[in-house]
Amino acid sequence: MSPQEILEHASKVVPTVGIATVYRTVRALVEQGEIVAVELPGEPPRYERAGKDHHHHFMCESCGRAFDIDACPGDLAHMTPKGYTLRRHEITLYGLCDACVDDS
Ligand SMILES: [Zn+2]
Ligand SMILES: [Zn+2]
Known part of the structure; x- marks a missing residue:
């Protein structure tokens, strides 16, 4: 919040x-x-x-609230440039929350 x-x-x-x-x-x-x-x-x-636990966030572009997402795409080392070491990632999904979908 x-x-x-x-x-x-x-x-x-x-x-x-x-x-x-x-x-x-x-x-x-x-x-x-x-x-x-x-x-x-x-x-x-x-x-x-x-x-x-490790988790991500969904951000509503209409009301601006952020929600927890328990899912994770997992190890993103395959996206990391050769020779680099991946230590952590943050992922934010953007869209409309259920309340804002109902409003539109
Ligand atoms: Zn919303
Ligand atoms: Zn993750």
């Missing part, structure tokens, strides 16, 4: 919560190792629970 999404959820429970509180809480949780930043290309960082 992005800090803005966290704020929207939090303000349902605590109407007085502000974005500064959200940022402060997010920073504390990152320092405690509870959550990790998810960097999607060209996007402000989002955050998710730490310690999840």
Whole structure:
């Protein structure tokens, strides 16, 4: 979730919560190792629970929300140039989430 999404959820429970509180809480949780930043290309960082297994993300181009994908294409070493060592990969799929498909 992005800090803005966290704020929207939090303000349902605590109407007085502000974005500064959200940022402060997010920073504390990152320092405690509870959550990790998810960097999607060209996007402000989002955050998710730490310690999840390797996974990828689906980003909705309409509402901008990111969703977890449990699948992985696996070892991408065959795409790596000769002589290079592949260490990790990030994959982001783009499209419309189910809510946005229903809206269109
Ligand atoms: Zn959407
Ligand atoms: Zn993967």
